[in-house]
Amino acid sequence: MAITRRELTAGAGALALSLPLGAAQAQDKTYVMKITTPTLNDTVHQLCKAFGAAVEKDSNGRIKAEVYPASQLGPIPRQIEGTQFGAIQVAVIPPEFFVGVDERFEVMATPGLLNSMAHGQRVAADPEVKKLIFSLGANKGLHVTGLFLATPSHIISKTPIRRLEDFKGKKIRIFASDFQFQAMRRLGVTPVAMTLGDVLPAIQQGTIDGAIAALNVYVPMRFNDAAKFVTEIHTPAIFLIIAVSKKWYESLPKDLQQIIDKNAAQETVAINKDAEAFVERMRKTWVERGGELIQLPADEQAQLIKTLSSVGGDVSKNKPALAAAFKTVMDAASRTK
Numbered sequence: 636m637a638i639t640r641r642e643l644t645a646g647a648g649a650l651a652l653s654l655p656l657g658a659a660q661a662q663d664k665t666y667v668m669k670i671t672t673p674t675l676n677d678t679v680h681q682l683c684k685a686f687g688a689a690v691e692k693d694s695n696g697r698i699k700a701e702v703y704p705a706s707q708l709g710p711i712p713r714q715i716e717g718t719q720f721g722a723i724q725v726a727v728i729p730p731e732f733f734v735g736v737d738e739r740f741e742v743m744a745t746p747g748l749l750n751s752m753a754h755g756q757r758v759a760a761d762p763e764v765k766k767l768i769f770s771l772g773a774n775k776g777l778h779v780t781g782l783f784l785a786t787p788s789h790i791i792s793k794t795p796i797r798r799l800e801d802f803k804g805k806k807i808r809i810f811a812s813d814f815q816f817q818a819m820r821r822l823g824v825t826p827v828a829m830t831l832g833d834v835l836p837a838i839q840q841g842t843i844d845g846a847i848a849a850l851n852v853y854v855p856m857r858f859n860d861a862a863k864f865v866t867e868i869h870t871p872a873i874f875l876i877i878a879v880s881k882k883w884y885e886s887l888p889k890d891l892q893q894i895i896d897k898n899a900a901q902e903t904v905a906i907n908k909d910a911e912a913f914v915e916r917m918r919k920t921w922v923e924r925g926g927e928l929i930q931l932p933a934d935e936q937a938q939l940i941k942t943l944s945s946v947g948g949d950v951s952k953n954k955p956a957l958a959a960a961f962k963t964v965m966d967a968a969s970r971t972k
Contacts, residue, residue: 666887668700671714672727673831675705676855678785678910679875682902683727686781686877689898694891705856710830719776721882730768730782730876731812732830737771739960741812742951743782744871746943748968752914755784755872756907757971764967767960768876778884781877781899783906786914787869791853792845793838795927796866799935808834808846813950815847815871818943838862849873850917859924866929868939877903 668690670683680702687700708714708723711732717723719736730740749755758764759782769779796802803823809815811828819826827843831852837843838861850865852858877899884892918928931939947965951957 664697666698666883666891668698668724668883669708670700670702670725670727671706671708671717671723672702672704673706673711673714674852674855677851678906678913679727679851680704681909681913682783682875682906683725685905686725686727686898686902689902690894693894693898698891698894706830706832710832712830715878718878718880721776721880724880724883726878727781727875728878729810729873731810731815733772733777733876733878734811734813736775736777738813738954739767739771739957740876741814742947742957742960742964743768743874744810744812744814745947745961745964746814746818746870747940748870748947748964749787749872750972752784752787752872752911754968754972755874756910758964758967759784759874760904761967761971763963767963772878773881776881778879778881779876780879780896781875781903783875783903783910785873785875785910786849786851787867788847788871788873789849789853790845790847790866790868791838791858791862792864792866793841793862794844795864795929796845797929798931799939805844806842808837808843808848810847814946817950818871818946819847821942821946822939835861849914850921851913853926854917854920854924859921859926863926864929865921865926866931868931868936870940870943 668687670687672679672683674680683702687702690698691700706714708717711728714723714726714728715733718726731744733740749758765782768782772779790796790807799822806825806827807819808829809819809826816826829837834846834848835856835858838846845862853865879895884895922928947961951961
């Protein structure tokens with residue numbers, strides 16, 4: 636059957652009209668962005684709220700942010716899985732917990748990597764470090780778009796750790812990282828990998844003697860009711876990543892993808908001054924609530940750093956991909972001192 640010129644013109648006109656309509660519908664669609672994090676009322680929670688608010692503002696409400704602190708969406712492994720599969724849109728979690736996705740995530744927990752928080756902030760901003768960390772997990776459902784330093788590590792314990800010998804025989808919670816596992820073993824500790832939501836009841840019940848985390852966690856989450864002693868070992872540093880569900884990210888229009896990435900970059904820098912100030916406030920508050928802050932003797936702190944500083948190299952030496960990632964981070968730490 637022949638198609639007349641009038642029919643052809645009418646069909647083309649209908650197609651032309653449908654294209655702007657589709658584009659307009661895409662512009663009108665609202666996307667929910669659930670942001671999950673394990674902690675509460677700390678620097679990380681603050682960043683999640685600021686990031687969500689910035690994305691809402693810049694997207695003119697096309698993205699609606701919902702922040703779920705304190706593992707409200709499940710323990711850390713479930714938060715990560717939910718982000719990979721798209722049920723959760725953003726997870727702000729220490730990279731060591733992503734070692735099941737790619738073991739190279741743990742290089743940010745290298746013992747002895749930093750000499751100060753300012754140094755850690757420079758490492759987090761280093762282009763080669765960002766290139767490395769942002770590339771991880773892309774083949775397993777993650778779009779990593781932010782990296783920042785929250786705090787140095789602190790060890791909380793039911794009995795005081797005042798000397799290196801006091802570590803021996805204790806069961807200490809660690810992050811899910813071979814770097815932390817081997818570091819604690821060198822100190823004579825039995826390391827127990829555990830998600831944050833399980834730590835406080837485990838200390839209360841005596842399942843563990845203490846934990847690696849930070850005053851940023853212990854103070855807002857009222858750990859002082861279970862243990863009074865915090866030893867400031869200063870290593871490893873606790874970095875956080877902003878991991879976006881790749882499935883969800885790729886479903887967004889290009890302009891919204893750019894808004895996500897732009898605000899992740901801005902907020903992970905904007906948080907730096909507040910992060911340093913927050914650590915100092917938590918130190919003061921811990922003591923005000925009856926807790927004790929402990930520093931190892933200077934010579935023993937130096938010995939601790941010396942003992943732990945070779946962990947990263949030893950763990951990674953027979954794993955080429957991990958060794959290359961470790962070198963990238965160590966090189967960045969060296970040039971940003």
